[in-house]
Amino acid sequence: xxxxxxxxxxxxxxxxxVAMDTHITDQPYWQPVFKxxxxxxxxxxxxxxxxxxxxxxxxxxxFDASVIPTFALGCAASFTPADEGWxxxxxxxxxxxxxxxxxxxxSLILDEFDITIMNEMEVDHGLTVPLSVMYGDKTPEDxxxxxxxxxxxxxxxxxxxxxxRCYNLGKAIRRAVESYPEDLKVMIFGxxxxxxxxxxxxxxxxxxxxxxxxxxxLTSDPVGLSKMPHVDYLxxxxxxxxxxxxxxxxxxALDEDVVEVHRHYHVPASNTAVxxxxxxNKDYHDSRKTLAAE
Amino acid sequence: xxxxxEDIPGTFVFDAxxxxxxxxxxxxxxxxxxxxxxxxxxxxxxTYLDKYPMTPEQRDAVLKRDWNRLLELGGNIYYTSKLAxxxxxxxxxxxxxxxxxxxxxxxxxxxxxxRSPEGNRYKSEWEDK
Numbered sequence: 001x002x003x004x005x006x007x008x009x010x011x012x013x014x015x016x017x018v019a020m021d022t023h024i025t026d027q028p029y030w031q032p033v034f035k036x037x038x039x040x041x042x043x044x045x046x047x048x049x050x051x052x053x054x055x056x057x058x059x060x061x062x063f064d065a066s067v068i069p070t071f072a073l074g075c076a077a078s079f080t081p082a083d084e085g086w087x088x089x090x091x092x093x094x095x096x097x098x099x100x101x102x103x104x105x106x107s108l109i110l111d112e113f114d115i116t117i118m119n120e121m122e123v124d125h126g127l128t129v130p131l132s133v134m135y136g137d138k139t140p141e142d143x144x145x146x147x148x149x150x151x152x153x154x155x156x157x158x159x160x161x162x163x164x165r166c167y168n169l170g171k172a173i174r175r176a177v178e179s180y181p182e183d184l185k186v187m188i189f190g191x192x193x194x195x196x197x198x199x200x201x202x203x204x205x206x207x208x209x210x211x212x213x214x215x216x217x218l219t220s221d222p223v224g225l226s227k228m229p230h231v232d233y234l235x236x237x238x239x240x241x242x243x244x245x246x247x248x249x250x251x252x253a254l255d256e257d258v259v260e261v262h263r264h265y266h267v268p269a270s271n272t273a274v275x276x277x278x279x280x281n282k283d284y285h286d287s288r289k290t291l292a293a294e
Numbered sequence: 295x296x297x298x299x300e301d302i303p304g305t306f307v308f309d310a311x312x313x314x315x316x317x318x319x320x321x322x323x324x325x326x327x328x329x330x331x332x333x334x335x336x337x338x339x340x341t342y343l344d345k346y347p348m349t350p351e352q353r354d355a356v357l358k359r360d361w362n363r364l365l366e367l368g369g370n371i372y373y374t375s376k377l378a379x380x381x382x383x384x385x386x387x388x389x390x391x392x393x394x395x396x397x398x399x400x401x402x403x404x405x406x407x408x409r410s411p412e413g414n415r416y417k418s419e420w421e422d423k
Contacts, residue, residue, distance in 0.1 A: 014385065029405075060372040064324045065317055085327045085379035156372055158299075158309040197409075199371035200362060202304030203389035204400060206408025231298045235415050239305050240371075268404040270386045 002177045002184040005284040007250040009277040012129040012191045015270035036264025037133045049187040051097045051147045055249045056191045057155045061124035069116035074150035075101045082122035097147035107176035130191045155243050163248045167226035170252020190250025192243025194275035205238040222251045257282035303420040308370040316368020322346040323373035326380045
């Protein structure tokens with residue numbers, strides 16, 4: 001059967017993509033942002049998941065104001081990186097594990113999560129920036145080296161789904177993955193955040209205490225964390241900080257016991273606090289340690 | 295519906311009421327995602343805007359690039375940023391303009407760790423300023 005072994009939390013700031021695409025990651029401004037992903041790229045290269053289930057939000061790219069699905073699952077064969085208003089990112093096409101995606105779609109709906117099925121969809125920086133930071137520089141001719149199942153979550157129009165709903169959706173995704181018969185190694189990414197406000201007179205809000213509390217509780221008290229009301233994100237982490245609800249989907253799909261193997265936190269990238277965490281299921285973590293010792 | 299987020303200063307929460315008010319404005323903005331539409335808009339802004347039945351105030355704010363007014367009239371930042379991108383203004387510089395700080399002072403604030411939540415959580419904290 002397929003199984004989820006680890007989760008990745010990761011900001012998806014568009015300027016991070018621009019920095020990679022214009023080859024300025026060595027500049028003093030960007031160097032500390034990318035330093036924190038050196039471990040992650042090695043880890044990805046060693047772990048080589050077959051499939052990444054990538055939870056992100058569309059930033060008014062694939063979805064305009066005419067249709068606003070709360071949860072939209074990518075079931076197309078492939079997803080083209082979109083022109084978001086400044087030209088498409090020069091990164092590879094994103095290929096789905098289409099059979100598994102359609103299995104997950106059915107499983108989720110029968111599990112009473114009424115998701116929207118996307119048989120055509122372009123993807124924006126919300127999806128491609130996390131792949132870039134985790135897999136490194138790629139050109140449009142390259143392959144990401146992994147199949148990607150995208151789940152777009154509405155966080156643009158209030159209200160986003162609650163943290164609790166996201167956490168429970170993560171559990172349903174796990175059930176769906178584990179009922180897929182093929183032996184596949186799956187990772188789940190929760191993206192967005194951390195604290196940031198892009199708009200109006202309070203733009204630039206950054207709250208490191210809140211962000212690190214959030215990162216801590218992903219391991220120590222994920223259920224309690226998932227109960228946090230929207231207004232706390234909006235007030236404490238900025239109006240766009242509410243993107244962090246998507247990390248609960250990732251956390252819900254993991255075991256109760258996880259091991260934090262990596263954390264990176266840096267301010268700023270453009271308007272935003274960059275946060276990144278890697279959580280391995282404890283059983284998986286221990287089994288690898290045993291393997292390494294032998 | 296009670297709005298427990300209305301007492302956050304300097305912030306618009308893009309809820310159903312704002313979405314309804316800003317619908318045509320936001321649909322105009324997102325149309326600029328595509329190059330052919332950017333070309334048409336930049337060739338003749340007035341004619342292009344005629345396609346979108348927004349209010350005269352919204353139309354005026356678009357033409358004047360009054361970034362804060364656009365938000366006050368139901369615009370959402372992810373949409374209005376497409377208009378800014380068309381003008382060559384990125385997210386950080388747009389924020390610099392919206393805060394009234396200017397681009398350089400805003401960039402310096404971000405490099406120094408950003409705007410602290412202290413004194414910026416409740417509208418009452420801004421009243422004395």
